[in-house]
Amino acid sequence: MPKLVKLYLRQVAVGFVLSAIFVxxxxxxxxxNLRGLMLATQGGYIAAFMLFFFNGLVFAGVQFxxxxxxxxxxxxxxxxxGHRQRVRYGQPVPVRVAAGR
Structure with a gap:
């Protein structure tokens, strides 16, 4: 397996561990009152999983x-x-425009 893939997988693992600690x-x-809300609702475990998973994605991306x-x-x-160049300010030049009727 390439070194970059190993590095990525290691950082993903660290990110999800950090997410588990955070959640x-x-x-x-x-x-x-997040715990009370998750325990009181019927689908609270789904909310806990989503909180863990999406924070894991964010933490893994930051780690990488x-x-x-x-x-x-x-x-x-x-x-x-970079190579900075001076900005030259030109003199305004009048332009004649023929106006129709």
Whole structure:
């Protein structure tokens, strides 16, 4: 398996572990009476799963983005910020337009 795929799968696993911890803390501290709402409704387990799953997607994406950005070479001394050129402001020129009737 390619190294990039292994890295991605590892970061997805870390993201879903973080999601499980986050949702566990949300439900454990009963933030905004979320635990009470999930336990009181008939489909509360679906809401808990969706909260876990979608937070897992977000956390996995952030984990992967951070790991990719940290892969930059330390000795990269290329130009920073592009090549800026001066903006030239021209003089306004009157233009004659023939107006019809």
């Amino acid at each position: 566990g803390l949300l439900l454990g501290f009963n933030v905004a 983005a951070i790991s990719i950005m940290r892969m930059a070479d330390k000795d990269d001394q290329g130009p920073k910020g």
